[in-house]
Amino acid sequence: MTERVYNFSAGPAVFPLSVLEQVQRDMLALPGVGASILEISHRSGAFTTIIEDAEKNLRKLLSIPDDYAVLFVQGGSRLQFSMVPMNLLGRGQVADYIITGSWGNYALAEAKKVGETRVAWDGKSTNYDRVPDRAELNLEPQAAYVHYTDNETIQGVEFQSEPQVGDVPLVCDVSSNFLSRPIDVRKYGLIYACAQKNAGPAGVTVVIIRKDLLKRSDPNLPGYLNYDIHAQNNSLWNTPPTFAIYVLKLITEWLLNDIGGLEAMHRRNADKARLLYEEVDRSSGFYAGHAKPQCRSLMNVTFRLPSDELTTQFVAEAKKRNLTELKGHRSVGGIRASIYNAMPLAGVEALRDFMAEFRRKNQK
């Protein structure tokens, strides 16, 4: 087998090896079907079972109530930045946005093209290193919805619990921490996540929407952009990304059967993240964490080194140890270690040990 590295990419990202092996095994012929997943119709019995199982598994993992629809769409989370206001923000209404980093800003910029928006809180003044307290939120009680980003992938800032917004539907971008821990779906009007971090390959985005909100979708919207049409057609209005949905189904099986559900996944993720943050905290400032400790992401661990030269050296030396994709996003700099569900503990331990060694050699 080709040697595999520990891949800390922010997405598309590391997969469970057992899932990759199964994809490889099934690639030429799905068991009982005699054709590849790449070759079968989205209307075939075999694919119907796959998409139904994918939905069933998501419902089980997240305890999704029956009055919520699960949609599989394309266009990534970026398309959701537009579809959310196109469907949920009526004329004369306003939508509130809580901005805790880059992705929240991108979502807001797209929503502004569609309708009226407000900023309920913006963490820019401290360079997006934390999430707001309840008292800091400046919410409009009549808003069509409140949008926030549960985990800011670039800054490494994560909400520990959902913001309290009263009766206004809460809309959440969970792209980079989807399926990393349990969430109480009932608290949300809509949540969305592109798959390519924790849930599968790029190409499919999961939308979970409370069914009463489907009534807001204007029938004059272009068909693909209309949530109600996707819901009425069980995500088969057009040809869905069949391969991506198949792999998503395998990932959900891995979470249910190998990991034991999202409580167990959350414990593993917390244990992994702790190893890196402990090294940051004992480094006497050599590694400077970006996020305030109470808002640290379990998925994207972000920190800076004392200089750009040391950062470059860190990334290069790590790569020689098969620890790859550690360079921080260009807008923030420093290091970002993305340690999604499928990153094994051994990978995080190897990074922690490398960090300790690099510090011993380079700390003045």
Ligand SMILES: Cc1ncc(COP(=O)(O)O)c(C=O)c1O
């Ligand atoms: C939090 C968050 N939202 C949105 C996106 C955009 O997703 P996509 O590239 O699938 O449109 C990303 C991608 O990295 C993300 O991390």
